[in-house]
Amino acid sequence: MKQKRKRMWILGLTVGIGVLIYLNSAIAADYPTKPIEYICPFGAGGPTSLANRIMAEKLSQLLGQPVVVINKPGAGGAIAAAFIARAKPDGYTIGDVTSAGNGVTLALRPDVTYKNSDFELLGQYGTHFLAMAVKEDAPWKTVRDLAEYAKKNPGVLKYGSSGVGSATQLCMELFKLTAGKLAIDHIPFKSGPEITAALLGGHIHTGTFTWGTVKAVYDAKKIRVLALSIPVEELPGIPTFAQAGYPEVNLTAYYGTAAPKGLPREILNKLRDACAKTFQDPKTREAFRNIGLTPDYKTPEEFSKFMEDRIMVYKRIGSEANITLD
């Protein structure tokens, strides 16, 4: 009798668990049944917010539920990253992982509350390459000219960046280190457009710019681009830093999508699939290109490896150029 009751218990439990698993997978199979929040780590109006809103259109189509972009700006992307990492892993909160919040911040800020293993990556969607530029009437025609000049006249040249810890600063610092500890002083500004204005007004001599902020003035021949951080198809005439003799200077800003760790398998696969399709969708890629973002799809595995590799680079620049964020 006792034996039988025990067996009934076990049977009941098994059935119960089975039903639960079934229900759970049924829920996962139905996913999504309500709008999905997409967390953007930067303010409305910035290029990342714009890219997110472009993707959200296609993602909504593929997933059959609205994907709503929510801006949670602050602390160089760290507030949004912490929010995503801590969100309920049910597939209704996803968001951006970027070279800022999940790269530079992790490398240079000592007290970060999240790590990259808290995220389930869904793929990389784009890259901002950096372009080193000077005013059109500046005397330097090549990167080498500029480096020579800086060596002979230490402390004369100034460069602008869009803030401490930004890709625009780190790329320039890496260049300075690589070219032999050049003394080009750093003037931080608050945004990309501000440095462009400062360059055109002659208040700074150079800087490494994201393409979206300088494309218009480059097309109008108001600035000269000396080097690019990676090869760019549309700009065949401009050398990369590597071609100019500084192979290490290949920094970019990169952007991908992630969900919090612990997502049910089915939901994860659905999201990865939707992201892969969106990030390779020709119309979405065309729109990215229009706003100055280079479409650059990486699978979650490739992206993860790339991110870890970059963190090492940021740590090195940070320690050699003495940059910390705390």
Place this chain on the structure above:
Amino acid sequence: MEIFSGILSGFQIILQPVNFLYCFIGVFIGTLIGVLPGIGPVGTMSILLPVTFGISPVTGVIMLAGIYYGAMYGGSTTSILVNIPGEAASVVTCLDGYQMAKQGRAGPALGISAMGSFIGGTFSLIGLMFLVYTLSEFALRFGPPEYFALMCLGITTVAYLARGSLLKATIMAVLGLILGCVGTDIISGKLRFDFGISGLADGIGLVPLAMGLFGISEVLTNIEKPLKRMIYETKIRNILPNGDDWKKSTGPIVRGSLIGFLLGILPGGGSILSSFVSYSVEKKISKHPETFGHGAIEGVAGPETANNAATGGAFVPLLALGIPSNVIMAILLGALLIHGVTPGPLMIREHPGIFWGVIASMYIGNAMLLLLNLPFIGLWVRLLKVPYGVLFPLILLFTLIGSYSNSNSVFDIFLMIFFGVVGYVLRKYGYEEAPLLLAFILGPMLEQAFRQSMVMSNGKLSIFFTRPISAIGLTLSIALFASTGLNVFRKTRNKVT
């Protein structure tokens, strides 16, 4: 001639039914969000941005721009009626607008700000049309030293914002400077005064601070004196400004247009700074400065004109150089880029239809706003008859929603409530909020500009006096500062003797 044929083609574009409709939708939404405290154009525009992906770029930008200048129109409404600024740029309007409302002159205050907005908006459009390239070159000459001088000039205007004691105003300004220091130091990247709270890493938000100090504390103050608000005790007199009002307001509107347009061109401060500067100028040159702060119509006409004139100015760097001077312009830039249109030096040649279409739409939109706002005035004034017990929970609700929607941060709501309580206590003791807010806005920009200048000059202070614009600006601020000091000195001496 080119300009005239250009603008004519622009009018052909805006008069197409679809563009006309979107222009109306834009200014209508703009007016609404302008009226609602805390809910600003930035959030609204970015939510509506995807709507523009599917329509032609010119139509999309016409709508988004409409939201922007529409919000500047609407922003003054709550400042005047309930002493709560609808937009940060309407903070100054509270000073005299609310006093006018208390005296039963809410109608003329709303009327003059609608007319001033229209005139300022239109003036800046004409400026934009004729001088866009010349002015963009001028704007570029503003580097860190020039900004430093400009911010110094801005800070000296604190003295004109004081309604009561100058000493208390100065104390509040210093408090504002201190609050402005919270957050990441721009030069070193180090965190200051954040007490380990990540919500403070980027500093205290302007919206929670302003909404707390003005909105919440206003509600608290009013709960205290139940059902005895002066506004409905005083009989509401005329709805529209009368001849005398116009006579007083003409000068402020003309000067406000100029100030707003010029400051609007400069990236960063734009419309907020212009409204503060316009108020100070009016008070400085007025024959009756003592009426300011007690319902002087000049103190409403000038700033409200200036903040709308600034909207036209803000388009200059975007259209001429492709450089957005504020977040709103960045959203407009995005709306154009998506369609493969790059605003900048080549835009007028490559996409003349968009360039002129947008400019023409702003003429039409400004006229629409005037027609939309004037009939509303009667309605708004009647709103004051709504019992406060009904009105204040609504105000509270909208401020809460507004401060959350601004950055989607719960922390900001608590921050706003905190500053609401602080503001309430400060009011009780006769400390005014406006100087605090001005210093809070200008302080960080002042510090940033100063330290950037120091890197530029390798630490030499002479950089501020070798560059003409900054030299003029600084000399002017020193003179203003000295003249205020002298006035105070004379007053105290007279008291003593």
